[in-house]
Amino acid sequence: MIEIKDLWFTYPNGVEALRNISLEIRKGEFVAIMGQNGAGKTTLIKHFNGLLKPSKGAVLVDGVNTESVSVAKLARKVGFIFQNPDNQLFCETVEDEIAFALKNFGFKEAPLKRRVTWALNLLGLMEYRKASPFMLSGGERKRVALASVLAWDPQVVVMDEPTIGQDYSQKEKLRQFIIQLNTQGKTVVVVTHDVEFVSECNPRVILMSGGRIVADGIGKDVLTDVELLTQASVVLPQVTEIFMGIKDLEFPLDVIDLYEAKELLLKRLGGK
Amino acid sequence: MSVFDGLKFRGISSPIHMLDPRIKFFYVCSIFVVAIIFFELLPLLVLFLFQIPFVILARVQKEWIRSLRGAAFLASIIFGTNILFRFIYAGYTLTASDVEYASAMTLRFIALVESFSIFFLTTSPDHLGLALEKSHIPYEFCFAFTTAVRFVPVLAEEAQTIMDAQKARGLELEKGNFLRRIRNYIPILIPLIISAIRRSLELAEAMEARAWGAIEKRTNLYTLKMKRNDYLLVLVSIAVIIVGIFVKIYVSVPTISNLLGF
Amino acid sequence: MVIVEAKDLTYTYPNAEKPALDDVSFEIQKGEFVILTGPSGCGKTSLCRCLNGLIPHFYQGELKGKIVVNGLNVVDHPIHELAMCVGLVFQNPENQLFALSVEKDVAFGLENLGIPRKEMRERVNWAMETAGIMDLAERAPHELSGGQQQRVAIASIMAMNPEILVLDEPTSFLDPVGAKKIFGVISKLNESLDVTVILIEHRLDLVARYANHVVVMDAGKIILDGEPREVLNSEKTRMLGVGIPKVTRLFQLLEEQKALHSKKVPIMAEEMGELVRGALKA
Numbered sequence: 001m002i003e004i005k006d007l008w009f010t011y012p013n014g015v016e017a018l019r020n021i022s023l024e025i026r027k028g029e030f031v032a033i034m035g036q037n038g039a040g041k042t043t044l045i046k047h048f049n050g051l052l053k054p055s056k057g058a059v060l061v062d063g064v065n066t067e068s069v070s071v072a073k074l075a076r077k078v079g080f081i082f083q084n085p086d087n088q089l090f091c092e093t094v095e096d097e098i099a100f101a102l103k104n105f106g107f108k109e110a111p112l113k114r115r116v117t118w119a120l121n122l123l124g125l126m127e128y129r130k131a132s133p134f135m136l137s138g139g140e141r142k143r144v145a146l147a148s149v150l151a152w153d154p155q156v157v158v159m160d161e162p163t164i165g166q167d168y169s170q171k172e173k174l175r176q177f178i179i180q181l182n183t184q185g186k187t188v189v190v191v192t193h194d195v196e197f198v199s200e201c202n203p204r205v206i207l208m209s210g211g212r213i214v215a216d217g218i219g220k221d222v223l224t225d226v227e228l229l230t231q232a233s234v235v236l237p238q239v240t241e242i243f244m245g246i247k248d249l250e251f252p253l254d255v256i257d258l259y260e261a262k263e264l265l266l267k268r269l270g271g272k
Numbered sequence: 273m274s275v276f277d278g279l280k281f282r283g284i285s286s287p288i289h290m291l292d293p294r295i296k297f298f299y300v301c302s303i304f305v306v307a308i309i310f311f312e313l314l315p316l317l318v319l320f321l322f323q324i325p326f327v328i329l330a331r332v333q334k335e336w337i338r339s340l341r342g343a344a345f346l347a348s349i350i351f352g353t354n355i356l357f358r359f360i361y362a363g364y365t366l367t368a369s370d371v372e373y374a375s376a377m378t379l380r381f382i383a384l385v386e387s388f389s390i391f392f393l394t395t396s397p398d399h400l401g402l403a404l405e406k407s408h409i410p411y412e413f414c415f416a417f418t419t420a421v422r423f424v425p426v427l428a429e430e431a432q433t434i435m436d437a438q439k440a441r442g443l444e445l446e447k448g449n450f451l452r453r454i455r456n457y458i459p460i461l462i463p464l465i466i467s468a469i470r471r472s473l474e475l476a477e478a479m480e481a482r483a484w485g486a487i488e489k490r491t492n493l494y495t496l497k498m499k500r501n502d503y504l505l506v507l508v509s510i511a512v513i514i515v516g517i518f519v520k521i522y523v524s525v526p527t528i529s530n531l532l533g534f
Numbered sequence: 535m536v537i538v539e540a541k542d543l544t545y546t547y548p549n550a551e552k553p554a555l556d557d558v559s560f561e562i563q564k565g566e567f568v569i570l571t572g573p574s575g576c577g578k579t580s581l582c583r584c585l586n587g588l589i590p591h592f593y594q595g596e597l598k599g600k601i602v603v604n605g606l607n608v609v610d611h612p613i614h615e616l617a618m619c620v621g622l623v624f625q626n627p628e629n630q631l632f633a634l635s636v637e638k639d640v641a642f643g644l645e646n647l648g649i650p651r652k653e654m655r656e657r658v659n660w661a662m663e664t665a666g667i668m669d670l671a672e673r674a675p676h677e678l679s680g681g682q683q684q685r686v687a688i689a690s691i692m693a694m695n696p697e698i699l700v701l702d703e704p705t706s707f708l709d710p711v712g713a714k715k716i717f718g719v720i721s722k723l724n725e726s727l728d729v730t731v732i733l734i735e736h737r738l739d740l741v742a743r744y745a746n747h748v749v750v751m752d753a754g755k756i757i758l759d760g761e762p763r764e765v766l767n768s769e770k771t772r773m774l775g776v777g778i779p780k781v782t783r784l785f786q787l788l789e790e791q792k793a794l795h796s797k798k799v800p801i802m803a804e805e806m807g808e809l810v811r812g813a814l815k816a
Binding site: 036037038137138139164165166167168169170171172193195196233234235237238239241242243244245246249258259261262265266268269270 | 573574575625679680681703706707708709710711712714736739775776777779780781783784787788791793794803804806807810811813814
């Protein structure tokens with residue numbers, strides 16, 4: 001779905017943000033891109049819908065080189081949800097907000113209405129249809145932003161730091177929602193430094209540091225590699241940390257999931 | 273690249289950076305006065321060259337050249353219109369002195385840009401705010417000034433993010449006729465304005481938390497003290513004005529075309 | 535010694551229907567490290583605003599009941615007076631820095647208080663040293679990372695030498711490494727200077743280790759108030775959707791199965807490890 005070949009990117013001010021990135025994301029995959037602030041995560045995903053164009057190398061989305069098409073064209077395929085919903089909300093009602101992109105993409109009256117209704121239902125916003133987005137709470141505004149992108153049913157959904165500023169139950173809802181999207185066949189890319197969130201979702205993990213990809217694999221492998229994580233300034237998942245502290249007791253060290261940890265410990269500790 | 277790039281403060285230390293901003297401003301004014309009173313190329317050329325040691329002393333050559341390059345467009349317009357008017361006035365002929373006059377006007381502009389850029393490149397907005405304060409301008413205004421400068425890069429970044437977010441929702445800014453294009457900017461302006469309002473509320477809270485308005489006479493971490501170099505610059509500035517006025521009144525300035533024997 | 539005391543505190547924002555704080559009573563002792571947590575919109579931030587008088591002086595609205603901070607009744611004292619004993623650090627580091635250089639920013643509160651220049655310089659340097667930002671003294675705020683900006687904000691509050699430091703989700707925009715540094719600075723202030731810390735935080739796994747008092751709020755009310763391990767282990771806390779440390783959750787799961795038992799509920803990975811080690815030995 002997304003294919004990146006030898007991508008280098010330098011900002012106009014001379015900062016080299018991406019160095020020799022090669023990457024393939026297949027249809028229906030769920031990918032988390034991790035790394036500390038300034039590692040190049042956001043710069044990388046902005047190449048997925050053409051907001052940034054490579055300084056060197058190429059990015060292909062669904063076989064099309066991003067260099068040759070407009071952001072608007074790419075956006076039909078790649079939906080991009082920014083960290084702060086306030087950076088995009090501007091309409092008088094939630095409904096208009098969701099319809100905005102559909103109008104830009106030239107949807108006709110009837111399918112447009114259908115899609116707005118569909119997106120409102122998808123995120124449980126039906127009751128706020130006529131409300132002003134600015135009067136909603138932070139969590140609700142985030143859902144409006146999400147709905148306004150999912151409305152045109154993009155094949156790829158990219159989210160930049162979706163968990164920032166969210167409390168535990170909001171995160172849990174978000175996690176379930178993402179997994180639901182993914183099971184319905186959407187390609188999902190999440191950029192985050194929230195290691196607990198990632199260890200609960202268990203996606204493919206791409207670890208970035210200093211503009212390079214330093215690891216790419218399943219969560220169990222990447223998130224338990226102490227050396228790698230230290231290099232990328234990412235902390236260990238808590239569950240992993242427990243087992244790292246009792247290495248001498250010969251438990252497996254590649255545990256990130258709470259319930260797997262429970263089963264492992266139960267086996268050794270007995271109990272009923 | 274714009275003129276403004278060449279006016280952005282560069283935080284390095286140099287004898288020029290250390291000068292009292294009030295004195296630097298006085299110096300800029302003296303250059304301004306002299307530049308205005310002359311219409312001949314030669315003194316303006318001297319004025320232009322006179323400032324180059326300052327640029328070198330302040331170690332801002334690169335930025336200074338950038339500011340001149342940024343001013344090049346305006347300068348060429350000034351040159352063009354002057355030539356054109358002279359040309360039309362003189363009955364569609366052009367003499368060497370006309371060209372010289374147009375060049376002088378252009379150089380006047382460049383000399384002004386030069387002195388302003390030295391001022392802004394070497395004066396931190398913090399010091400500028402302090403200078404404003406010391407000039408008995410109410411503190412609220414000085415605070416508003418420095419805070420505005422502080423938030424310029426923040427707002428610029430935010431505007432970029434909003435633009436990206438709306439482009440990602442299919443907004444095409446360059447689409448349509450003139451009016452349509454203006455309307456295209458609404459989805460960018462509204463979030464920007466709303467966030468600025470939110471931001472100002474948060475700022476107000478943070479100011480309160482730091483005892484804003486606790487007492488009438490607040491103190492300041494920095495102080496402006498005139499040092500030897502400051503007095504020196506005062507003398508230089510006064511000398512520039514005196515020499516300028518003296519030459520203007522008592523010396524008939526030769527034109528370059530005269531000197532070259534045209 | 536009680537340093538903060540609230541009694542039957544009820545507050546309603548202007549034009550709001552429901553109160554943001556609903557009959558809240560609690561006490562905080564001097565030198566405590568308090569974590570205030572609860573779902574979004576539960577009233578945590580409003581409670582913080584009461585501590586330095588932003589509520590009711592800045593926000594107006596209707597305040598009933600009593601809140602006394604460091605012996606001062608909040609309602610009777612202006613914000614700038616309270617600011618000298620209660621320092622408030624906000625969530626977004628960007629919006630609490632005003633000046634164009636770090637040291638000038640750290641000095642801002644002292645300037646407002648009219649502190650003489652010589653003393654100001656000493657206090658500014660001390661505060662920058664404490665927050666570990668001495669090397670950033672002359673930098674402009676927009677050149678700094680979020681974590682550095684937040685440390686500048688903490689330094690500027692600490693320069694004013696408050697008895698109580700209140701932080702409203704100071705790390706929610708930061709990455710975990712930046713966040714850890716902030717918590718390090720805060721706990722140092724708490725331990726070495728005996729500053730009372732009140733920290734609003736969702737990510738309990740990162741901060742539970744520093745606390746000796748946890749307050750859980752929901753819908754404007756205080757639900758739980760007590761010793762961290764007790765509060766975090768409570769069924770009520772979990773049902774509210776407060777993200778308790780995974781370590782604690784794991785312990786609960788194992789305890790349900792009677793596989794593990796301890797009087798001291800673990801809240802850190804090391805403690806859990808030791809518990810497992812002990813159980814296996816036995």
